[in-house]
Amino acid sequence: MKWILFFGALIGSGICDRETFSGHQVFRINVRNGDEISKLNRLVNSDNLKLDLWKSPSAVGHPADVLVPSFSLREVKSFLEDHGLEYLVAVEDLQTVLDNEDQQMQHNVRQELSSNCFNYGAYHTLEAIHNEMDNIVKCYPHLASTVEIGHSFENRSMYVLKFSTGEGRQRPAIWLNAGIHAREWISPATAIWTAKKIACDYGKDQAITSILKKMDIFLLPVANPDGYVYTHTHNRLWRKTRSINPGTTCIGTDPNRNWDSKFGEVGASDNPCSEIYHGAHPNSEMEVKSVADFIKNHGKFKCFIDLHNYGQLVMYPYGYTTEKAQDADELDMVAKNTAKALASLSGTQFRVGPIATGIYRASGNTVDWAYDNGIKYAFTFELRDTGHYAFTLPADQIIPTAQETWLGLKTIMEYVQDNI
Amino acid sequence: MALRRQPLSAPRPGDTRPAAQRLAVPLLLLLGLQGAAAAGGPEDSGWLQDAEPSSRLLSQAARAALHFFNFRAASPSALQMLASVLDGRAWVNQKKEYKFDLVFTTEFYSAEEGEKRLGKCSAQVFFRNEKPRPSVNVTCTQLVKKERRQKEDYQLYKLMKQLKSPLNAVSIPDSHGYIAPSLRPIWDLAFLGSSYVMWQKTTPFLHYYMSQISSVKQWKTNDDAIDFDYTVLLHEFSTQEIIPCRIRLVWHPSKPLKVTYHCQERQTPEEASGAEDGSAVAPTGLSNF
Numbered sequence: 059m060k061w062i063l064f065f066g067a068l069i070g071s072g073i074c075d076r077e078t079f080s081g082h083q084v085f086r087i088n089v090r091n092g093d094e095i096s097k098l099n100r101l102v103n104s105d106n107l108k109l110d111l112w113k114s115p116s117a118v119g120h121p122a123d124v125l126v127p128s129f130s131l132r133e134v135k136s137f138l139e140d141h142g143l144e145y146l147v148a149v150e151d152l153q154t155v156l157d158n159e160d161q162q163m164q165h166n167v168r169q170e171l172s173s174n175c176f177n178y179g180a181y182h183t184l185e186a187i188h189n190e191m192d193n194i195v196k197c198y199p200h201l202a203s204t205v206e207i208g209h210s211f212e213n214r215s216m217y218v219l220k221f222s223t224g225e226g227r228q229r230p231a232i233w234l235n236a237g238i239h240a241r242e243w244i245s246p247a248t249a250i251w252t253a254k255k256i257a258c259d260y261g262k263d264q265a266i267t268s269i270l271k272k273m274d275i276f277l278l279p280v281a282n283p284d285g286y287v288y289t290h291t292h293n294r295l296w297r298k299t300r301s302i303n304p305g306t307t308c309i310g311t312d313p314n315r316n317w318d319s320k321f322g323e324v325g326a327s328d329n330p331c332s333e334i335y336h337g338a339h340p341n342s343e344m345e346v347k348s349v350a351d352f353i354k355n356h357g358k359f360k361c362f363i364d365l366h367n368y369g370q371l372v373m374y375p376y377g378y379t380t381e382k383a384q385d386a387d388e389l390d391m392v393a394k395n396t397a398k399a400l401a402s403l404s405g406t407q408f409r410v411g412p413i414a415t416g417i418y419r420a421s422g423n424t425v426d427w428a429y430d431n432g433i434k435y436a437f438t439f440e441l442r443d444t445g446h447y448a449f450t451l452p453a454d455q456i457i458p459t460a461q462e463t464w465l466g467l468k469t470i471m472e473y474v475q476d477n478i
Numbered sequence: 479m480a481l482r483r484q485p486l487s488a489p490r491p492g493d494t495r496p497a498a499q500r501l502a503v504p505l506l507l508l509l510g511l512q513g514a515a516a517a518g519g520p521e522d523s524g525w526l527q528d529a530e531p532s533s534r535l536l537s538q539a540a541r542a543a544l545h546f547f548n549f550r551a552a553s554p555s556a557l558q559m560l561a562s563v564l565d566g567r568a569w570v571n572q573k574k575e576y577k578f579d580l581v582f583t584t585e586f587y588s589a590e591e592g593e594k595r596l597g598k599c600s601a602q603v604f605f606r607n608e609k610p611r612p613s614v615n616v617t618c619t620q621l622v623k624k625e626r627r628q629k630e631d632y633q634l635y636k637l638m639k640q641l642k643s644p645l646n647a648v649s650i651p652d653s654h655g656y657i658a659p660s661l662r663p664i665w666d667l668a669f670l671g672s673s674y675v676m677w678q679k680t681t682p683f684l685h686y687y688m689s690q691i692s693s694v695k696q697w698k699t700n701d702d703a704i705d706f707d708y709t710v711l712l713h714e715f716s717t718q719e720i721i722p723c724r725i726r727l728v729w730h731p732s733k734p735l736k737v738t739y740h741c742q743e744r745q746t747p748e749e750a751s752g753a754e755d756g757s758a759v760a761p762t763g764l765s766n767f
Contacts, residue, residue, distance in 0.1 A: 417715070
């Protein structure tokens, strides 16, 4: 809209001076010869009419645009008709146009500000992440919605983004879990970038569009909100939840040992002061219980992916034992393809294998639980790096990490789509 | 050259050892018997070769070798980190001794973008009775010429000497993973000192990474050495514990490094538990704390 250039100044003055342009019109006047140009000039220069020449006739045959205030309309029309000057009313009521334009512009400004405020290449507070989730829903209301599946120990929201193209039906679904360990900041950072990516690419990228036609995607960027806040306010290297353990000053349970799958067995601790304390009983942590309950009640999840750092690994069940899971061969193949796709972007090498041999034995973890509850395609990622920066991965690696991880996630999701 | 060290605390009730340690006995049973003779040794200590050593296990051993190498080289401008293991073999015997034979590639620790240079090392790593502080025999190709290394070390030394003391710097890197360029030499020197500590503490089941420097002070010395007192947070992978270690190091370019340290181990539910001390090249005039 070319008018924006004209309106720009007007809006500014409009807002400041509260001047109204109600009833003002813009005339587009044709000038066919030099004589008509001088007549137009006479008109525009008359003091009492208060006309504003917006666009002067650059040459014969090119029209002039003139702003005519409401009190001058009758006189101008008479003049033009008396002198045989051709004209049309280009803008019937300037204020209406300004009002609409203003709204649109304010909306754009707000949009831009809100999306520019959220820098995907930086780490953010819990509040900022939750706000950005809301923004994504605002921008893509036909695809995205939020679901509050429960609350944390300190009563923070367990806030999930749902991407769905099918209204009111319980479709097969994918769960993307992030931020279960508070200090692994690259995990929520990757998750929120991924959320934006899914929203942006739907309808443009064939792969994700096809996946979403068939399946829903649920994304939980911060599965341990209390812990995450604590890493911002008190201790950057906190891992667990912030629940109180009776009889000791040691706080928190390892939420990735608290799931109801071989709970309390190897690779977890019954010492509440331990970083891998499994908790008093399975699902003792509200953060864990809300996800477990939601997934079980939904009943149609086919894929569960958990994002962690660090180590650069793509892993599948089991963590509690080195014995092979029934589908280990298939999952290994998918994991290998995932690592390959991930490496194709920047050459980042990820190793592949079951959790127990990939990192260590660990019972009561998300992926074992998902697998034992009928979700065959259960994977966990340990994102960058391999120990150089570890948990404090520099922010300039967020977007490269998220971009490469996305290729890996798509590989899994495409495979799931083709095999359910 | 006395090494003062408390024995590792025995497992307390409820104190779960890292899961990997419980693998020790079943591991012996699972190992493919590859004949009793181990490569390179006529003495037969009943070595059983692990037919399929996991890449994780080999990487851990390689890192231990590198910690030792970096400490011995005592060159903060030429620190190396593990790139990948090219070849590795592992043995264990009934005395619970672990032996590794490794070939691996390394990269510069402080490599700038585009300055990718791979070094190559071969190492033998030996753990006695599952204990920490493995014996390491390691040789690496020279990534940087000696002259350049000395020059850069000296530049780092001058930078450190110019820093005002006390430094009052906290949290390197910061929460967002950022290290200010002016603080980079501190990080490199701290990593050098931490390499010693991490080598000292590594066992077949416990391996460490340096997470963050949580406080740093620089002390004046009468000679020209850098006397550097700082607390580093080590991350132990199998237990996921963060272990604060107070480290004091005395460094002068081209001289052997002097390190003393005191690590705070994890609390039990009842009280804060024991600590582990160590020192290298016992310095005269410096006392342990």
